[in-house]
Amino acid sequence: MVYTGKPNQITIAMFAVYMDIPLLSCYPLLLPTVASLMLFFHLWRRDSRARISLPPGPPAWPIVGNIFQLGKRPHESLYALSLKYGPIMTLHLGMKTTVVVSSPAMAKEVLKTHDNVLAGRMVIEAVKSISHHKSSLIWGEYGPYWRHLRRILTVELFSHKRLEALQHLRRDQVFHTIRLIFEDKGKVVDIGRTVFCTSLNLLGKMIFSTSVFDPHNPASAGFKDTIGKMVELSGTLNLVDFFPFLRFLDPQGVSREMAKDLKALYEFTDVFIQKRLAARRESVERKDSEQDFLDVLLDCTSEDFSLVGARNLIVELFIAGIETSTITIEWAMAEIIRSPEKLRRVRQELDEVIGSNRKVEESDINCLPYLHAAVKEIFRLHPSGPLLVPHKAESSCQIGGFVIPKDSQVIVNAWAIGRDPSVWDNPSEFMPERFLELPNSKIEYGGQNFELIPFSAGRRICPGLPLASRMIHFILASLLHSFEWVLPDGMKCEEMDMSDECGLSLKKAAQLNAIPIPRLPDHIY
Known part of the structure; x- marks a missing residue:
């Protein structure tokens, strides 16, 4: 197909199909606008690239740029492109100039060396619904308010002292699950x-001191479903993210749906907040050792951090915390179940440390090096956020001898870094043992080793990492220690579907079903 710089109806039609937009609605909305803007924008972009030394990248199509090259599996597509164009490359996604880095060295440049310049956030349209991004820790712009939110989380909520104080709540919930x-x-x-x-x-108990999901309660069941839907919407390839001038049309309805779901979560959370405020007015406040996250957030409210800010932060804790833990544990169970030798080693370690006369305690986790190695291997093979969350250049800077223009989007392909054969031997294989031997045994995921950055690094590292790590290891160890797991319908390990499904997160495409067989004496459960 030859592109002449004139409006091309085939291009528009292909784009409509790619973005799942009905063709009949696409033509009247897009074609007149594209026809008038395409020539100017295409020439301007070509001239801009000539004037500054952008990283290399694949040729861009008129109008859509490199969008088609993302495909349905962008983490893999971008990795394949990086093999040709290098660990730092430029793509044009619609009207958005995007720089993608795919090596530990380039990730360090973005997340550490130039962290002060690249700490901005490229906000997707879905989270701009009802101005959620303005009080968001995940999507908020780097500045005084964002730093205040982060301080509350790191100092007040996710400190070692606070997490230790609430350990009994996590214990009770995990034991309850094992019993069920x-x-x-x-x-x-x-x-x-x-x-x-x-x-x-588990999060509900830490935040509100009560369970928030009851399958027999329509309100809490709706809360669970809404969280899942919001995660899916956040990962949708949204036309407006590539062409911001279509914001007012919202042609895929993503912003409308997100606004509806956010309001539902706000209303659900507000009920707990108002009940707690009423209780605090009527009685003496609880001791510090008895305080949950909601108590802490209410104590932190001020002119700079309102009840609305507290509510929005709670909503993000649920969305981000649950997604990361669920994805990681499901992948870990799948990889371990399909690898009998790895399963044997995990079980042997659990039996040696814990035995068969009690359940796993959170305090046991530090004594399970092979389990830790298995979780690291899952973070490497199946990072819950394969492309992390996009950064934005607040001003121009240079990386690897190339210019990163102001306002460009910067993506770190954590999935590609975890599969880099120059860093990892047999990168596509599940081998926890690699993290028990030097030099890999020194690699951690706390943001200092850029070979393994499932939680990002630098200023934008996930503040919930300490809690997520505790949850993942504790739940995984409990499931593996308490039960044998047999695949249903006589399925063999090698027949398991291990394909993934990429959005903002990297889910397992086929749900993992297994039959539990108790390993411990009945009275332990």
Whole structure:
């Protein structure tokens, strides 16, 4: 196909199909606008690239740029392109200039060396619904308010002292889940759904001192479904993200749906906040050792941090915390179940440290090096956020001898870094042992080793990392220690579907179902 710089109806039609937009609605909305803007924008972009030394990249199509080259699996597509154009490359996604880095060295440049310049956030349209991004820690612009939010999380909520004080709540919820699985022994368990509900109630107890998901309560069941829907919407390839001038049309309805879901989560959360405020007015405040996250957030409210800010932060804790834990644990269970030798080693370690006369305690986790190695290997192979969350250049800077223009989007392909054969031997294989031997045994995921950055690094590193790490290891160890897991319908390990599904997160495409067989004496459950 030859592109002449004139409006091309085939291009528009292909783009409409790619973005899942009905053709009949696409033509009247897009074609007149594209026809008038395309020539100017295409020539301007070509001239701009000639004037500054952008990183190399694939040729861009008129109008859509390199959007088609993302495909349905952008983490893999971008990795394939990086093999040709290098660990730092430029793509034009519609009207958005995007720089993609795919090596530990380039990731360090973005997330550490030039962190002060690249700490901005490229906000997707979905989270601009009802101005959520303005009080968001994940999507908020780097500045005084964002720093204040982060300080509250790191100092008040996710400190070692606070997490230790709330350990009994996590223990109670995990033990409750193990008990429920035991009572339904012999029945097929949807591991992803089970972990999702466990994580939801675990966080609910830490935030509100109560479980928030009850399958028999329509309100809490709706809360669970809304969280899942919001995660899906956030990962949708949205036309408006590539062509901001179409914001007012919202042709895919993403912003409208997100606004509806956000309002539902706000209303659900407000009920707990108002009940707690009423209780605080009527009685003496609880001791510090008894305070949950909501108490802490209410104590932190001020002119700079309102009740609305507290509510929005709670909503983000649920969305981000549950998604990360659920995805990681489901992938870990899948990889371990399909690798009998790895499963044997995990079980041997659990039996040696814990034995068969009690359940796993959170305090046991530091004594399980092979389990830690298995989780690191899952972070490498299946990072929950394969492309992390996009950064934005607040001003121009130079990386690797190339110019990163102001306002450009910067993406770190954590999935590609985890599969880089120059960094990892046999990168596509699940090998926890690699993290038990030098030099990999020194690699951690706390943001200092750029070979493994599932939680990002620098100023934008996930502040919930300490809690997520505790949840993932504790739940995973409990599931593996308490039960044998047998695949249903006589399925063999090698027949498991290990394909993934990429949005903002990297989910397992096919849900993991398995039958639990108790390993411990009945009275332990």
